[in-house]
Amino acid sequence: MATPSSSSESSAPAGRRRARRTTTLSGDMADDFDRMAARSGIRTTQQRRLVYEALMERHDHPTAQDLFLHVKAKVPSISLATVYNCLETLTNSGLIRHVNLDRAPSRYCQNPDPHGHFFCDSCGAVSDVPLRGKLDTMWELPAGTVVTHAEVNLRGYCADCAKSASFENTPLS
């Protein structure tokens, strides 16, 4: 009732399996989610799919609140707690990443591969940062230590802001 299907299902190419799909952008993305969810051993619920898709649409590392509003526009019955639950499940399954800077509201990252994050103190932008070299060559840990999660967070001024800014903080090096 809420979401009219944009094109008739019968015109879908052969090779597509599932039929009922209430709300989504492209069937491909939804299939992606279902496939990854199955591989991760988590249940595929509509809420998880919507939260996942909402995050995949964005490269700006939204907060749970951001995603909640976005998803709620399509499915008004969703609750913020559910968005938190979905994000936790997706994070634990390795499909997305959870990003924290200081005690600001958590942000979420669509890119599950190892990388760092840069936070611009001037414009507030958050961006992915490729890391040079293999993770375990970057630090020295006692033999026998097992590292399951690594997090690299940088703060400062992005190139655009740095040009015009007189920053109060001294650069690191």
Next chain:
Amino acid sequence: MATPSSSSESSAPAGRRRARRTTTLSGDMADDFDRMAARSGIRTTQQRRLVYEALMERHDHPTAQDLFLHVKAKVPSISLATVYNCLETLTNSGLIRHVNLDRAPSRYCQNPDPHGHFFCDSCGAVSDVPLRGKLDTMWELPAGTVVTHAEVNLRGYCADCAKSASFENTPLS
């Protein structure tokens, strides 16, 4: 009235300048704080000195609450908000460091030099981690980006815990 001076002031060796010292461990450490505070341009209050000293006594990255209880044992009038204020001032002055893992209570680090932190998910220990190489060679940022703060947080199992543990999480690599 509250704090009797422990020794007569007149017997202090020449070369010492300041006189009144209410509560401290060793004069040396207090002098350290006063010197560093002066260099950083912050006021030297008794609370800041006590919080600083409490942190310097420990290598285990205590929380604000931990430090509050420790200092309160000596100076019962101190408030938790003051401990937070002092820690923020000391952090902003670069005398100590603020450490966050996920959304657990903030921890504080006595070592202001660049290094990372390792959190053991089994025993809860937090330890400093030396970083190999210079910071700005570890990641790739667009030209012109200014980095003022860098944070490396690792999570997993310390050598002791890893020996006996069957961990649920897969190691990173």
Next chain:
DNA sequence: AATAAGATTTAGAATAATTCTTGATTACCT
């Protein structure tokens, strides 16, 4: 040493992100 001005401290209230609780709904296995 006394004074003035502004910073800091205290105590408790307020904030806000996140988690918890409970009953209803849903996905998935057989």
Next chain:
DNA sequence: AGGTAATCAAGAATTATTCTAAATCTTATT
């Protein structure tokens, strides 16, 4: 299709941290 455990919605609860206002302290200046 039916049974069962997982998940969801709604709102209350939690809790680390920040804010507020009045009192006190630090420091620079007499």
